[in-house]
Amino acid sequence: MNGGQSLGEFERIATYFAPLAGPEALGLSDDCALMRPRPGFEIVLTTDTMVGGVHFFHDDPADLIARKLIRVNLSDLAAMGAIPRGYLLASSWRRDTTDAWIAAFAEGLRQDQAAFSVALFGGDTTSTDGPVTLTLTAIGEVEQGKALRRSTARPGDSLWVTGCIGDAGLGLRLRKGDALHASDRDRAYLLERHRLPTPRIEIGRALIGRASAAIDVSDGLLADIGHICETSGLGARIEAAAIPLSDPARRLVQAREAEIAALASAGDDYEICFSLPPSATPSDIPATRIGVLTDGTGVALIDPTGREVAVKHRGFRHF
Amino acid sequence: MNGGQSLGEFERIATYFAPLAGPEALGLSDDCALMRPRPGFEIVLTTDTMVGGVHFFHDDPADLIARKLIRVNLSDLAAMGAIPRGYLLASSWRRDTTDAWIAAFAEGLRQDQAAFSVALFGGDTTSTDGPVTLTLTAIGEVEQGKALRRSTARPGDSLWVTGCIGDAGLGLRLRKGDALHASDRDRAYLLERHRLPTPRIEIGRALIGRASAAIDVSDGLLADIGHICETSGLGARIEAAAIPLSDPARRLVQAREAEIAALASAGDDYEICFSLPPSATPSDIPATRIGVLTDGTGVALIDPTGREVAVKHRGFRHF
Structure with a gap:
């Protein structure tokens, strides 16, 4: 079934993936990886899939696809306060996926392994007649019993979010060709925020023992706050008005509440939303206070006059 | 994007997957799973993908697809002597995948969770325009430093294999409609061996501290022995003549060497092939001695007269 020009499965693994392997991978030559958490720590596990045509465009650069795949998974580890250690990668390539594409993909993995101190632990390579499908399982560790959770917030706790909200949603709209009146510089910034999120690992670590709850903002800020509220x-x-917007986002939406609601419903921010006890202030953590948790149910978005803003779609759904 | 009749992403998780979750899954309501290996053990990790049209037929029963997905991953844990603990599941469903299909799939997971004492730790659900694509990451634990490896065999060690070889390959040929002259009963046996392998977990455990090397037979017996040899x-x-064949397989191939070579090159057996020091005999382990490891390179298949049998394709490859 070899296409003639391209490397076979084992050669691709040896050429592109073996150089990425950590000691846990046992040279990628065994059936499994082996890993020991450091004493007093427990293992933290998460998995996320990216499907061509759903989570990335078929003509996106392969290195950026790889880096986003690592980063969306590390963002889940960050939200629980974990230290990333490594990952398993299950790749379904198309028969026409070229060695050059895979080489660029592996180069993206290499860059972000260095950036986030993680290593390849193992994986699986299969073929598909459908879109390229990439599943990454990230493995981290956290002090036993100390992981940040969603379900542990209390009424009266303040709600905070890191970074800026909505950039990735606007970047996605630009990528899809929506006619938004943005300068070249603003376009470049927003597209980059869509393509390459930043997992807030250090912030997650700093929140251990302090945040009463935390979640990463992947479905959309209001939807993810909803998850904290439900659990x-x-x-x-x-x-x-308190939701932090970047200057390029603010120039585009001009602080109209309906548009802020749309940004707070767009996904892929990969910031961390967390709650703190009423008296606490995270002065050492770059985050913005956006609201408060209350008795009752539901997430209300309030305008400066105290009225509730209507929210159309609260987050990204696959079905 | 909801198709109207089917449940949404969150409802599907709540209905079909939440009942499968172990305590490590934190109710499937957090960003990650948490797991502690028992004292003195380390974590064992593996991942395998099954793609519709590549690893299963689109009209295979969904419960059997689920059970095979669990079992091929547990087979990797077994080959390293690990105790299975749980798994993460990343599912890419098609938009026309029905709730009934997913319900049957989840029922298959439930059955094999009970059979192998594992639980769902977490996962991800996405949509795809391509074939249903399922990636399972299995997590186990093994005594620190005791995992069975491929690279640790020595010259003169004897080679053994559990169970019978080639049944799954013949079952696949039957499933594809190859005209094989088999009785209804033999057909049923071979098809079942293809559809539902048995991970040799207890045998892997029994080999700890005794086998000098081990591997699970997934690519094909000769190819997998090749992996032990190379590493x-x-x-x-x-x-x-020593390769163990089931009665139904023996009736089909009539012990012709070329056909035995083909069976020893077919994949999906999910038996364990292992090596032992020259003087050791695994009298308590159901396995058959099939050969010996030597100085040098290459895997030679020898007929009863001492001549080498030609082998056409040594194992399954994706590309």
Whole structure:
């Protein structure tokens, strides 16, 4: 079934993936990887899939696809306060996926392995007649019993979010060709924020023992706050004007509440939303206070006059 | 994007997958799973993907697809002597994948979770325009430093294999409609061996501290012995007549060496092939001695007269 010009499965693994392997991978020559958490730590596991045509465009650069795949998984580890250690990669390539594409993909993995101190632990390579499908399982470790959770917030806790919200959603709209009046510089910034999120690993670590709950913002800020509320049995009041927007985003939406609601419903921010006890202030953590958790249910977005802003779609759904 | 009749992503997770979750899954409501290996053990990790049209037929029963997905991964854990603990599941469903299909798939998971004492730790659900694509990451544990490896065999060690070889390959040929002259009963046996392999977990456990090397037979017996040879820097001599065949397989191939070579090159057996020091006999382990490891390189299949049997394709390859 070899296409003639391209390397076979074992040669691709030896050429592109073996150089990425950590000691846990046992040279990628055994059936499994072996890993020991450091004493007093437990293992943290998460998995996320990216499907061509669904989570990335078929003509996106392969190195950026690889880096986003690592980063969306590390963002899940960050939200629980974990230290990333490594990952398993299951790749379904098309028969016409070229060695050059895979080489660029592996180069993206290499860059972000260095950036985030993780290594390849193992994986699987298969072929598909459908779109390229990439599943990464990230493995980290956290102090036993100390992982940040969603379900542990209390009424009266303040709600905070790192970074800026909505950039990735605007970047996706630009990538799809939506006619947005943005300067070249703003376009470049927003596209980059869509293509290459930044997992907030250090912030997650700093929140251990301090945040009463945390989640990474992947479905959309309001939807993800909804997850904290549902699992904690609470409601939330979010001040629309407090939601942090980047300058390029602010120039595009001009602070209209309906558009802020749309940004707070777009996914792929990969910031961390967390709650703190009422008296606490995270002065050492770059984050913005956006609201408060309340008794009751539901996430209300409030305008500066105290009225609730209507929200059309609260987050990304696959079905 | 909801198709109207089918459940949404979150409802599917709540209905079909939440009942499968172990305590490590934190109710499937957090970003990650948490797991502690028992004291003195380390973590064992493996991942395998099954793609519709490549690893299963689109009209295979969904429960059997689920059970095979679990079993091929547990077979990798078995080959290293690990105790299975749980798994993460990344599913890419088609938009026309029905709730009934997913319900049957989840029922298959439930059955094999009970059979092998594992639980769902977490996962991801995405949509695809291509074939249903399923990636399972299995997590186990093994005594620190005791995992069975491929690279640790020595010249003169004997080679053994559990169970019977080639049944799954013949079952696949039957499934594809090849005209093989088999009785209804033999057909049923061979098809079942193809559809539902048995991971040799207890045997893997029993080999700890005894086998000098081990591998699971997934690419094909000769190819997998080749992996032991390459990583251990050895060659192997395999006696064709010693390769254990089931009665249904023996009735089909009538012990012709060329056909035995074909069976020893077919994949999907999911038996364990292992080596033992020259003087050792695994009297308590159901396995058959098939050959010996030698100085040198290459895997030679030998007929009863001492001549080498020609082998056409040594194992399954994806590309």
